[in-house]
Amino acid sequence: MTAAAIELRNLNKSFGLAKIIQDVNLEIKKGERHAIIGPNGAGKSTLFNLITGKYAPTTGQVLLHGQDVSGKKPFEINRMGLSRSFQITNIFHRMTVFENVRCGLLWSMGYKYSFWTMVNRQKELTRRTDEILEQINLTKRRDMLAGALAYAEQRALEIGITIAGGADIIMLDEPCAGMSMSETDLIVDLIRKVTESKTLVVVEHDMGVIFDLADRISVLVYGEIIETDTPERVRASKAVQEAYLGTTLEEAS
Amino acid sequence: MSTPSTNPLTAGTSRLIPLNHALPWIIAAVVLLLLPVIFESRGALTIMNQMAITIVFALAYNMLLGQGGMLSFGHAVYMGLGGFFSMHVLNWMSDDPWLPLPVLPIFGGFFGLLFAFLIGWFSTRRAGTTFAMISLGVGQLVASMSIIIVTFFGGEEGISGDRTEMLPFFGWDFGQQQEVYYLTSVWLLIAALGMYLYSRTPMGRLANAVRDNEERAEFLGYSQRNVRWISFCASGFFAGIAGALFAINFEILTGENLNLATSGQILLVTFLGGVGFFIGPIIGAIVFTLLQTVLSLHSEIWALYVGILFVATVMFFPFGLTGLLALHVLPWKLGKIGYLVKPYAKMAIPGLVFVLSSAAVLEILFHARHAGRGDNEMTIYWWLTFDSHSPLPMIIGLVLAGVSAYALVKLVPGLKAAWDEATKMGEAGK
Structure with a gap:
């Protein structure tokens, strides 16, 4: 039996007295598209930050491909094949779009902390950077400063940087936050395209996006996962409806 | 600016x-x-x-x-x-x-x-x-x-x-x-x-x-x-x-x-x-x-x-x-650097007067406080010699500085307008 891509075992996180994540157990299989939903303040972002290494768990374990990564630093977790995006756009503002994506490629292409190669002369690096720009439809913006992009383009760039390194687990934190309907459709198509055959974990508020994209959904309420199932069953679940979805379910679908 | x-x-x-x-x-x-x-x-x-x-x-x-x-x-x-x-x-x-x-x-x-x-x-x-x-x-x-x-x-x-x-x-x-x-x-x-x-x-x-x-x-x-x-x-x-x-x-x-x-x-x-x-x-x-x-x-x-x-x-x-x-790179590339020549030229003289007169005021102040006793004579800008303890040079310096500063402030809007013009990307596909 192959190990799950991500496995959470009795995961707990407290800040002072506040218990934000309580006894979370979750298994996300390789190649699965998994969504985490929940009302505001349910601890979605905290859970995300626990998996990606921004926070260390108070108790419990996070396993990637069967390996315990609890307490590891973000860069170490990234090197194990997990890459994430951010809810608040987190790009390199004073660098060009091209350079932003290239930064995402450097480690995976083995450049490490090299200071003896000229970065502009690396043909393969440039080619792959351009390839990703093509995928995220930002080829036209190649030499613009990232900080000067429109918001939706910055979100696309965010995803481009995230997938550049070729990680096989992609975690997206509210990739559609603050976008219009049409922009959302575009970005969902993009996500589907660039995460093909990868494990995807996405936290999202937009119900439409989730039900459409995810194989399975976990519902997080007050730091606990109350249900993990297929979109249809989550939609039908009484407990979920009471705890979270309520009437908004009908509006969303 | x-x-x-x-x-x-x-x-x-x-x-x-x-x-x-x-x-x-x-x-x-x-x-x-x-x-x-x-x-x-x-x-x-x-x-x-x-x-x-x-x-x-x-x-x-x-x-x-x-x-x-x-x-x-x-x-x-x-x-x-x-x-x-x-x-x-x-x-x-x-x-x-x-x-x-x-x-x-x-x-x-x-x-x-x-x-x-x-x-x-x-x-x-x-x-x-x-x-x-x-x-x-x-x-x-x-x-x-x-x-x-x-x-x-x-x-x-x-x-x-x-x-x-x-x-x-x-x-x-x-x-x-x-x-x-x-x-x-x-x-x-x-x-x-x-x-x-x-x-x-x-x-x-x-x-x-x-x-x-x-x-x-x-x-x-x-x-x-x-x-x-x-x-x-x-x-x-x-x-x-x-x-x-x-x-x-x-x-x-x-x-x-x-x-x-x-x-x-x-x-x-x-x-x-x-x-x-x-x-x-x-x-x-x-x-x-x-x-x-x-x-x-x-x-x-x-x-x-x-x-x-x-x-x-x-x-x-x-x-x-x-x-x-580097600010001037954009007007230069747009071929509009000429727009800035006139406002700069207008500001050159008051600018120079302001710098020289305010520096003179500082120098007079310094000389009056720190020169040896009885050594009241000072020379600035190689040819201007006067008594640093008399009020007149100080007053002249302050007036010149004030007037030139006023002139500079008055000229700023003109420069701003020229600047906006010079950095405007050609709207009609220029």
Whole structure:
């Protein structure tokens, strides 16, 4: 039996007295598209930050491909094949779009902390950077400063940087936050395209996006996962409806 | 004028000035070769050498500040230690030399690197205020060491040496100032080119990435601490080279080379020139050295003028003198630089009057308070002689300054309008 891509075992996180994540157990299989939903303040972002290494768990374990990564630093977790995006756009503002994506490629292409190669002369690096720009439809913006992009383009760039390194687990934190309907459709198509055959974990508020994209959904309420199932069953679940979805379910679908 | 600046400025930051061709380097080499033909006096050579040393140091400093986003208040430590160590190597070799003088900066560089490695181990763990505070503490620590560890630092007198005692280099023993000039210039070119190329490597780009967004860099597989540490070591290396060049030029190092004043000065130089540009520190170092050497011959309060210039730069042109120049790139590219000639010309005379009259007021004030008793006569601008204690010159100075300032303020809207016109992207597909 192959190990799950991500496995959470009795995961707990407290800040002072506040218990934000309580006894979370979750298994996300390789190649699965998994969504985490929940009302505001349910601890979605905290859970995300626990998996990606921004926070260390108070108790419990996070396993990637069967390996315990609890307490590891973000860069170490990234090197194990997990890459994430951010809810608040987190790009390199004073660098060009091209350079932003290239930064995402450097480690995976083995450049490490090299200071003896000229970065502009690396043909393969440039080619792959351009390839990703093509995928995220930002080829036209190649030499613009990232900080000067429109918001939706910055979100696309965010995803481009995230997938550049070729990680096989992609975690997206509210990739559609603050976008219009049409922009959302575009970005969902993009996500589907660039995460093909990868494990995807996405936290999202937009119900439409989730039900459409995810194989399975976990519902997080007050730091606990109350249900993990297929979109249809989550939609039908009484407990979920009471705890979270309520009437908004009908509006969303 | 400072606000609508984002376009050309930021464009400059990302590309670090399009220097990607060899041409600017060839021009620089030719200029360095020819300068002593034009300025052949010993004094001029000394000033140019000092300029070269400051350029290397400021460029090294900007590897931290501009490229890595690390504000250091103690970078004199690495230049100073590189210098002290070079001086010891020089003295140690003087009895039985087996190396020529031009290789000495390599020793300085490696000593700077060694110390940056050791101190960077703990100081680069965090960026921002923590880094700045640690750099300040370390700066103070090493500066006070210079009085305590007398065998290495020579106490109050410092340590000195004789550069001519190393092996001659193709017949040069570096007794001549001009020989030292060429040695310094060659090292200036090597160091500047080295730092420029470094900025084009993955490491150089990662330093930018960590500067812009350390968290994101971390999630791309890079330890922000290691990126800062390596940048810090590289900066220490080049600062050490500057220190060795100082040792060669002045043949003496004292505690002053390590203290906070020197550290603060290089921050000022770099910021004055503009931290967002590769050539920023070069321009800053040239302007500052000129002020320090030439202006100080004519005015005892030159440091005050430098201070005012610095404050004005920080307030009005946060991208430094280079940023100010870079602002004009966009109108130039749009072919509209001509729009600016007239408003600039209009402002030239009131501007000049304002600078000269306010400086005169400061000079009169200084003379009246500090000249010896009975020495009331003072001369400014070579031909203007008057009694500094009489109120009339002071009143004239203040009135001129006030009137010219008023004229300048009145002319600002005109300049703004011209500026808007000159930077407008052609709407009709121009």
